[in-house]
């Protein structure tokens with residue numbers, strides 16, 4: 362039985378891809394990018410470990426129709442076996458869903474890695490890749506910085522492109538993180554992020570998800 366280290370789950374999310382989505386954040390990332398927009402998820406201890414099958418059963422009971430899944434974190438490729446099992450379960454239970462995944466690794470780097478990583482690349486439709494670089498401002502509503510790219514890996518992914526490009530800049534949803542902590546979901550530039558945090562009274566280490 363494989364366990365996944367999960368930080369949070371939220372739905373319906375409209376700020377991390379087209380349509381109404383399930384967003385799932387994993388805990389743990391060793392990259393430590395300066396200015397990381399989800400520092401609260403860097404420690405593996407920030408998450409909760411649970412069986413992938415338990416998570417899939419929970420997802421199957423979501424009482425609404427969704428269009429797809431976005432996985433972020435944290436670094437999904439730091440727990441590849443769990444993500445493969447999760448994605449295989451999603452593909453068999455929700456064949457109509459499209460799948461977007463954020464990673465701090467570039468596609469080029471991932472292509473050279475082991476088998477589980479290659480399986481993930483075959484199971485997702487769009488990879489948004491590369492580490493967050495705060496000195497390089499984003500030019501797309503779904504990337505955190507300008508060095509990151511949207512990699513359309515499947516025909517279904519390519520069909521999403523025009524809708525991905527139409528997501529408004531600084532779109533955000535409000536969700537709940539661990540301990541019912543308020544969580545801003547979406548890609549916001551630093552000014553927009555600060556203003557949303559102020560208006561919601563969010564202080565400290567609560568970040569915007571990558």
Ligand code: SF4
Pocket residue numbers: 390391392393394396397398399400403434435436464465466492493571
């Ligand atoms: S920005 Fe992303 S890749 Fe970089 S440290 Fe934060 S979670 Fe990891």
